[in-house]
Amino acid sequence: MKNRTYRNFLRTMKMLQTKGYDVKESEELARLVWDNVEADQGRGNRTAEWFVKQILSKSDYDKIH
Numbered sequence: 001m002k003n004r005t006y007r008n009f010l011r012t013m014k015m016l017q018t019k020g021y022d023v024k025e026s027e028e029l030a031r032l033v034w035d036n037v038e039a040d041q042g043r044g045n046r047t048a049e050w051f052v053k054q055i056l057s058k059s060d061y062d063k064i065h
C-alpha cells in the first residue's frame with residue numbers, strides 16, 4: 001500500500017489486530033506506520049506492509065516489557 005487512504009488505513013489496522021493489538025492500539029500504531037511511510041518517500045520508498053512487519057506481535061512486546 002503506497003497511498004494513505006481510509007481503506008488502506010483500515011487494512012493496516014486489521015493487519016495490526018491480527019498481531020494481537022486491540023482497536024485503540026492498532027489505530028495508534030497505524031497512524032505511526034503511515035507517518036513513517038510518508039516520511040520515507042524519496043528515500044527508501046518502503047510500503048506500509050514493510051513497516052507493519054517491523055512491529056512485534058503483542059505477545060512478544062509484552063514479554064519484553
